[in-house]
Amino acid sequence: xxxxxxxxxxxxxxxxxxxxxxxxxxxxxxxxxxxxxxxxxxxxxxxxxxxxxxxxxxxxxxxxxxxxxxxxxxxxxxxxxxxxxxxxxxxxxxxxxxxxxxxxxxxxxxxxxxxxxxxxxxxxxxxxxxxxxxxxxxxxxxxxxxxxxxxxxxxxxxxxxxxxxxxxxxxxxxxxxxxxxxxxxxxxxxxxxxxxxxxxxxxxxxxxxxxxxxxxxxxxxxxxxxxxxxxxxxxxxxxxxxxxxxxxxxxxxxxxxxxxxxxxxxxxxxxxxxxxxxxxxxxxxxxxxxxxxxxxxxxxxxxxxxxxxxxxxxxxxxxxxxxxxxxxxxxxxxxxxxxxxxxxxxxxxxxxxxxxxxxxxxxxxxxxxxxxxxxxxxxxxxxxxxxxxxxxxxxxxxxxxxxxxxxxxxxxxxxxxxxxxxxxxxxxxxxxxxxxxxxxxxxx
Amino acid sequence: xxxxxxxxxxxxxxxxxxxxxxxxxxxxxxxxxxxxxxxxxxxxxxxxxxxxxxxxxxxxxxxxxxxxxxxxxxxxxxxxxxxxxxxxxxxxxxxxxxxxxxxxxxxxxxxxxxxxxxxxxxxxxxxxxxxxxxxxxxxxxxxxxxxxxxxxxxxxxxxxxxxxxxxxxxxxxxxxxxxxxxxxxxxxxxxxxxxxxxxxxxxxxxxxxxxxxxxxxxxxxxxxxxxxxxxxxxxxxxxxxxxxxxxxxxxxxxxxxxxxxxxxxxxxxxxxxxxxxxxxxxxxxxxxxxxxxxxxxxxxxxxxxxxxxxxxx
Numbered sequence: 104x105x106x107x108x109x110x111x112x113x114x115x116x117x118x119x120x121x122x123x124x125x126x127x128x129x130x131x132x133x134x135x136x137x138x139x140x141x142x143x144x145x146x147x148x149x150x151x152x153x154x155x156x157x158x159x160x161x162x163x164x165x166x167x168x169x170x171x172x173x174x175x176x177x178x179x180x181x182x183x184x185x186x187x188x189x190x191x192x193x194x195x196x197x198x199x200x201x202x203x204x205x206x207x208x209x210x211x212x213x214x215x216x217x218x219x220x221x222x223x224x225x226x227x228x229x230x231x232x233x234x235x236x237x238x239x240x241x242x243x244x245x246x247x248x249x250x251x252x253x254x255x256x257x258x259x260x261x262x263x264x265x266x267x268x269x270x271x272x273x274x275x276x277x278x279x280x281x282x283x284x285x286x287x288x289x290x291x292x293x294x295x296x297x298x299x300x301x302x303x304x305x306x307x308x309x310x311x312x313x314x315x316x317x318x319x320x321x322x323x324x325x326x327x328x329x330x331x332x333x334x335x336x337x338x339x340x341x342x343x344x345x346x347x348x349x350x351x352x353x354x355x356x357x358x359x360x361x362x363x364x365x366x367x368x369x370x371x372x373x374x375x376x377x378x379x380x381x382x383x384x385x386x387x388x389x390x391x392x393x394x395x396x397x398x399x400x401x402x403x404x405x406x407x408x409x410x411x412x413x414x415x416x417x418x419x420x421x422x423x424x425x426x427x428x429x430x431x432x433x434x435x436x437x438x439x440x441x442x443x444x445x446x447x448x449x450x451x452x453x454x455x456x457x458x459x460x461x462x463x464x465x466x467x468x469x470x471x472x473x474x475x476x477x478x479x480x481x482x483x484x485x486x487x488x489x490x491x492x493x494x495x496x497x498x499x500x501x502x503x504x505x506x507x508x509x510x511x512x513x514x515x516x517x518x519x520x521x522x523x524x525x526x527x528x529x530x531x532x533x534x535x536x537x538x539x540x541x542x543x544x545x546x547x
Numbered sequence: 548x549x550x551x552x553x554x555x556x557x558x559x560x561x562x563x564x565x566x567x568x569x570x571x572x573x574x575x576x577x578x579x580x581x582x583x584x585x586x587x588x589x590x591x592x593x594x595x596x597x598x599x600x601x602x603x604x605x606x607x608x609x610x611x612x613x614x615x616x617x618x619x620x621x622x623x624x625x626x627x628x629x630x631x632x633x634x635x636x637x638x639x640x641x642x643x644x645x646x647x648x649x650x651x652x653x654x655x656x657x658x659x660x661x662x663x664x665x666x667x668x669x670x671x672x673x674x675x676x677x678x679x680x681x682x683x684x685x686x687x688x689x690x691x692x693x694x695x696x697x698x699x700x701x702x703x704x705x706x707x708x709x710x711x712x713x714x715x716x717x718x719x720x721x722x723x724x725x726x727x728x729x730x731x732x733x734x735x736x737x738x739x740x741x742x743x744x745x746x747x748x749x750x751x752x753x754x755x756x757x758x759x760x761x762x763x764x765x766x767x768x769x770x771x772x773x774x775x776x777x778x779x780x781x782x783x784x785x786x787x788x789x790x791x792x793x794x795x796x797x798x799x800x801x802x803x804x805x806x807x808x809x810x811x812x813x814x815x816x817x818x819x820x821x822x823x824x825x826x827x828x829x830x831x832x833x834x835x836x837x838x839x840x841x842x843x844x845x846x847x848x849x850x851x852x853x854x855x856x857x858x859x860x
Contacts, residue, residue: 191824198613215827219614314698314719315807368698368716376700510826521809526721535632542627543826546610 133445138203140187178449202437210246210431211508223436224252232455243472246431255433256454259469262429266386270410275300286418297364309365310383312374317516325428327352332423339504344537353529381406393468397486429498606833624834637818647729649789656740681738685798692731724812740785747781787850
């Protein structure tokens, strides 16, 4: 009886101790919620805190957040990973009044949320942790500045690139004496080189993910419209696509498709597999795969290792300004009424951590968003940065006042895809794209 | 003992007690408190179905985005909707998909049920096997079929490769994309029709088949004159359930083709999703939802009318 009574007393005391200790523990750890895209790779990097050992977007961002949590025991950043780009989910979260504290947002999508008052202006918060917007690159600062306020922390600038299989280029006779690839300087040269490549290698010049793809078509169109000085978004509420410039771009890509200078019917994953397997000369893909492709090229026995891998900005095919479409990734902070000062301070620390580690992020292949990193020897020493550095100057976004850029991207991609694959006349596709986008923008 | 019983009966039938007995309650009488029995269901029915339905109709007459309702615009959202070629295309796509899947599911379900309506272990195993796909989530189903259809590296490409032929581009051809989604859907959904037909077949009395056998009826005659008339109502039920279900196609199209190429596999629900959540045009999304609601309502009413008429006959 005495022993039972003692057990009860001990159990009750334990429960009481736990109950009284829990609030203390809870007070000690400030929890913030982080939502991001860039994929999930917990199997490889779920516990890694040595960022230098991580490769690729997913590996590096996972390791960075792990390191942030390890370095800040008083803060717990809980991560939700969403499928790219995650805006449908984010919009629903905002509508439900339950957004994450910190979220990855493209510079091109910031206006949608900022214009609704859903994002926190960060000028004061960044100042408290010692981040000056003057330290941002021009592209980064322009991308996150709305109505003279900073609405996100830029972490990179990205664009599309020519990822080149040098072994196949050599076989096609498209290498200079110094081993660099011969790239076209105009549309005729591009088509001639693509024909030469096809004849000599039996493979298509381009590897493109054209199967139910929207983003690639749209980014290609923007790039070559910029190169023709086409001011297609002179009015951010109205697009002009029924133009000779747009028609030239559609015709170019249709010719590439019709003459089998490109892979067909591949989705994004298949296109990456095909490039890594040496199925074509040039893959049109973004800055984010430079790290992974370079790693493959350094591995003995791979298709890229046999002849080498190089990466360049899109060639200048038209006579206008030297430009190509670019965007950037940012960390944005949601506007929340019930956020505590401790949580706000934790968010500031998180942003500071990413600003301080922008070099690590730039190892993905993206251009850094901080001038100091861009100018650093460490960044310049990274593989291929000498050839892709010009995109810091070439990168051109859409005007930031253009809203619903992801919805517009889908419309252009659908129409351009239909025209290029021959399901629709080019003029009809351009007219439909223009009217559909303008109808969307007229009803914001 | 007998005296006690007689005494008890006498006391029960005494006029004094009969007068005191409460009037017998009519359990069929309509009383408000009976509504309490259905109150829990009614609460959820009203809050989860009726209210959203009315809210959706109200939204469809307003300019609204995800973050607020703006001004009343009358039928403007409907006018925009019926002026949108993509919406009309998505309506056509949805009907095409229903045409591809609903009859196929009914016929295939019936065929499987006829083949597996026997008390053997192999039939039991095959019934479970054919039903097992129904328990998978749409994500797993589309992943499996993407592995089959994906160009160059997929199962189909590998099989065609053995014969030196290129595989059809199921996911990126405007003529094949909806067929690819239909194949995946039939594989996924065939379990339920099969089970419904099996239960209907097992309700047909065995004596009728015995009588037919005595009359030397062959298999086709038995099927046409006994089986088919006996399961006619189930057949109509299966067909209409499938019509209503397949009108709501979304996940497979979203995950396999993203509605492409050139919107040839975009169903109405995906159009609603794009308009409401990608373009934030909630008013127009609500208008499209009401159109879909009417289409499904017509199908459901057809089911009601047809099955009732059969019952009356």
